Amino acid sequence: MSVVFQEGVLSDIARVTMGQSPKKEFVSSTQEGLPLLNGPTEFGSSHPTPVQWSTSFSKTAEPGDILFCVRGSTTGRMNWADQQYAIGRGIASISAINPQERHFVRAAIDLVLPELLAAATGSTFPNVSRLQLSELPVALPSAAVRTEISGLLGALDDKIESNLRVRNLCRDLGGNLVADTVRSAPSTQLEHYTASISRGVTPQYYKDEDASPVLVLNQKCIRDGWVTPELARLMTPRAREKSQAIARLDDLLVNSTGQGTLGRLARWDSDDPIYVDSHVTVVKADPRRIYPVLMPYLVFPLQDEIEHMATGSTGQTELSPSRLAQLNVPLLSLEEQRPLSARLVALEAQAHYCQVQSLKLTELRDALLPELMSGRMRVDEAGCLVSEALDEEVADV
Template sequence: MTPTRGDLLYSREGTYFGIAAEVPQSTRVCLGQRMVLIRPNSETLDFRFLRHWLNSPLMARHISGFRDGSVAERLNLPTIRSLPVLVPPILEQHAIAEALGTLDDKIAVNERIAATSRALGIAQFDAACAAGSRNVTIGSISSMLLRGGAPSYTEDPAQTTVINQKCIRGGRVDLGPARKTVTAKVRLDRILQKGDMLVNSTGVGTLGRVAVWTHDITATCDSHVTIVRPNPAAIPVMVGAYAILAAQPEIELLGEGSTGQTELGRTKLEQLPVQVPVIEACEALASQLYRLEERSKAALDENQTLTELRDTLLPQLISGELRVEEKNSSA
């Protein structure tokens, strides 16, 4: 299928349940069974406005808990067709889309900064290993390797954040899918520390994904995630973290068990060999990696603020509580 300008893809189940994205015009696409194509009528509905609406917290609350014959969240086509959309006049939609699009542009810039910083870190780690390396095991450079605990979920925002497998993607932790667990029931050794590596440890397609913990909040992990804490007495924390990042393809192959019930055992993870630079190179490399991770964190922290601002503005713009200047032609 060749998309036209304004086509949206909408995920009706799975990891990206309830997320809409514009289809790049230059890309031919084939829809998977978890995806739906939405083609708005451009005379009455600005596709950028619709994308913001579908991705808003208002819509997320509306579709939360949808079930279609299984324990997984799923939207069927009749439900998607009946999703409510508050539609201002088309010129007002254009203006709202332009205003929110400015925030989207800044968010995209920050995402590129974070991605570039991580890519530079990986390049520096690889270069250090190429200049001189040694083989160690994950267990030998770790002070702790422990599965998270079974959460006691709560809706109290003051309680401890609990990270699940959906949060771990692209080497980073996205707090969006995280939930809260009762703080009093969290073991102290499961409270995350900066530089901890989080490893998805169950399930086909998720097992083996890793991420570096860099957030400043109090958090833990559920029982589907393994916490690997690099030992600073054996290796600088950030160098150990990058070594485990580099080993993700090998970690993904360590699962055992039947389809759908695949598990990553602690012993296999401990014994996995990884390559790290020679000791003499580690301190300087750690300093470089730390600075790059801080640059990434600053960009992504700003994105969190911008995202919250965007999500706050949308209902205010739709209700007329806030107004933006309308243009006489569509963008």
């Protein structure tokens, strides 16, 4: 039996609350009051990590709400609220009228997001209004079907989030192992461990040339110790290879340009090599002095120190490879490193597996979303695909 859809708008199934920034005197980093979100800086893969708090605020997001960026170049980015937040003017809170439909609401936004962004980016400074969000067109099946669709998409989202939590736990466990090992270790400069420290290439971005394009990572790809290759861009292949600018397994990647971005770190965790652009520094380990998997772990805790090594004026800060080479890191012998690196390899392998599984489930979710939201696929058919995917993942563990 086919599902009947009716034309509607987002306000039929959700409430939109636009944020309002508190006065500066009520904002601090002392964790007093409610955690404050002003924009996507605090956004994670699913939930935010707040860095500011406010003791006086007028607009809030509640647990389970969708957090939607409404201003600037990051307009359209979304996270889930995992607790109550004070929200500033860069954020809107979107709350499902029926909490059981919250994943349906998110899917409805995802489906029309490209059109919304096209309208928002037509101005000098992208900006989405409450009216634009409230009047987003939505195809609405019955409430019962909306709940079923929400449940299916929620099951996928929950498993994706669970995988990412395990991935982050693996990294945290590795960090704790390293911290315990280096607690009383002497220090040396980073260059002691490295085969090369080099900026990436200046890409010629791909524009439908005859040659097949290649991927190039940029600073947006690097956050919280991880790389998001989906944000990489396409460039025209180089006439001459620059091997030092190609990230390979266990290489450390360091964002090296711009206040607020400079200093972000990641480990390249794939066997597939990839170019990075000139705003990113590639640090390659010398295996005669360090097990490559260990080097990123020695540097991860030092992001604040790296930020302070930058030179240049505000907004134009740069980190040169020569200055990065002078970073003080713990000194360990190969004998001390050996048992530690073996455990790190196992943890990173598990983290990589979780990431791969999350990407597969995300692809399934993205494929099902337009089919379910248009009625081209029945909920029970999609349910079989979701069950098979989740059962297959359990069997692989």
